[in-house]
Amino acid sequence: MKYLHTAALALTLSAAAAALAARGAQTQASTPATGPLQAQADALVGNKGEWTILAWSMDRNEPLFAINADSARVPASNNKVYSTVWAMGTLGPDYRFPTDLLIAGPVQNGTLRGNVVIRGSGDPAFGYPDWDKDVMASPRKMAAALQRIGVRVVEGGVVADPSIHDQQNFGPQWPLDTGNGASRYAPTVSGLPFNRNMLWIEIRGGTAFQRIPDVPEIPVINNVRAGGGRAFAVRKPDEDTIRLRGGVGGRGPYRFGVGAYEPAYLAGGAIRQALREAGIEVRGAVTVGKTPENAVVVHRHFSIPLHEIVHVTNRHSDNFFAEHLWKAAVAKSTGHGTYAGGGSASAAFFHDRAGVPWGQLWQADGSGLSAQNRTSANAMVRTLMYAHKAPWSAQFHESLAIAGDPEGTMKNMFNNTPAAGNLHAKTGFIRSVRSLSGFVKTAGGETVAFSFIYNGRNTSGSRGVQLALGNLLATYRR
Incomplete structure (x- = not known):
């Protein structure tokens, strides 16, 4: 992009x-x-x-x-x-931001012959931890809606659509310490936000990590070592690769948050994770793009007022x-x-x-x-x-x-x-x-x-x- x-x-x-x-x-x-x-x-x-x-x-x-x-x-x-x-x-x-789950293709014998689409309207409270104590609560409701229409396999992947906004995900002449939206106090801006547009990295019982949500489309380079020290997560201002550095002692858990450079991947990854948790196979990747004209709304989530x-x-x-x-x-x-x-x-x-x-x-x-x-x-x-x-x-x-x-x-x-x-x-x-x-x-x-x-x-x-x-x-x- x-x-x-x-x-x-x-x-x-x-x-x-x-x-x-x-x-x-x-x-x-x-x-x-x-x-x-x-x-x-x-x-x-x-x-x-x-x-x-x-x-x-x-x-x-x-x-x-x-x-x-x-x-x-x-x-x-x-x-x-x-x-x-x-x-x-x-x-x-009293306006409430809608976030839509759509399907782009027919459902035949339990298989969606196409992609699932998650389309945003810029709701900053979608997956926001102060309201959704479990940030996956709303994606799981969307997965349940797909189950109800009989989908067991998604032949394609998940398309994340933030196109109601432009592709400039951080403001002009922001302070350098925002890292173009990497910092917690000023994370990136998106037409499809999720969980304050923060990708969380968690380390438990060693040096292996997991992403929250599970979105491998955002690369993580893990250079964390065992044996004490102070671990941290960073990314460069103009890319989405997150680097883990430093050391960890004990079993943790250790959590590190970084504002995603392309935050729409987070919502897409959360939807795919929720679908897989619901037993729905998703064969494709998360991509960022626009909603196809033939897509049909399956579920609409509304924000707080x-x-x-x-x-x-x-x-x-x-x-x-x-x-x-x-x-x-x-x-x-x-x-x-x-x-x-x-x-x-x-x-x-x-x-x-x-x-x-x-x-x-x-x-x-x-x-x-x-x-x-x-x-x-x-x-x-x-x-x-x-x-x-x-x-x-x-x-x-x-x-x-x-x-x-x-x-x-x-x-x-x-x-x-x-x-x-x-x-x-x-x-x-x-x-x-x-x-x-x-x-x-x-x-x-x-x-x-x-x-x-x-x-x-x-x-x-x-x-x-x-x-x-x-x-x-x-x-x-x-």
Whole structure:
């Protein structure tokens, strides 16, 4: 399979972003720096050129303070606000991703004269261990459906179809430590995900290993030795071969997880494994391709509701879920979940629905890992206000981490301050970026949407400024 090279994709995205910026240059500043808390905010914020900041009273429909509110900055994981809002706005909070098992050929005397097909729609929760305690539970239900129609032998193999998405399975300009989707915190993205797109290698009672799921189409080179030491599993960024290195002592078990370069093999391998466990002989290999036109659906699996996925995405800043929600929104809007087409489709959605000015928002990916993402505080606040007024407002609010709450990314923020238990927001950080955007109730009872985004070297100091600004809002009384 051919993949669009990341550098080429970066050029495409940069050109599109520049075009949007040119259109945005004609937009007048929409958030003048005047408000009842402006002087106090100015005193708290140091190098103002490194910030974009806006706090907006939704009750009075006016700013409480603003600093460079129309200037676009890198948002880090605040980008997930756009991804989850776009998915809720286009797919709906109760949407469930379908994953289909199909047969491509006739069944004659118990033999399928063709292939089994597993076709995805980008469900990030398919085979996800937090919901399927046994990740093979859903593949086994699919195998049972094939048994019910009398299949005992599959003459062909298993075709894994991720084609609802493009073939770029990792975001543009992701940090080097993601290994193009090899890492656990940012595994690969696919139209046919399975078990977070992680291949697990398990060693028990020696140095022999097994793959989970059983998918020999992903090569594993085992150089693990007995006799202590630290074993680990790695792959190079641009290939699927996994290498086991180091040493193991005792009987184990030892488990190592690596994000698969072509993750569709995992779902295909899981289906073949489930079929064989059910006593169905599968004679062919797992391949990645498109569903034939004559294929017939045998079983359809539905995911958990989208609002549950959104909750995990925002509350715990889950990169894997965010990428899949974003690509699902791209696919719904354009017909194909592509990185190259997502930025302009996202900008158009938020311009039309939330009034975000052209040039103030660019999504290069869904999670915020890419350094090519851009947003202004004004764009973010407009989006938060759109979400606040949407029919799914309560579900969106509940997805945000709560200040000082142990469940979520703000468990160590705002503890024992006026904002604790009140302010709820999306956090964000990558190198040289700290961001915080969400909602807070003032002491006077006003609901405020805010966005504080910093790009610069003093990231530890910037987080302190964000805490101070949040408490400034929480204690404000008109």
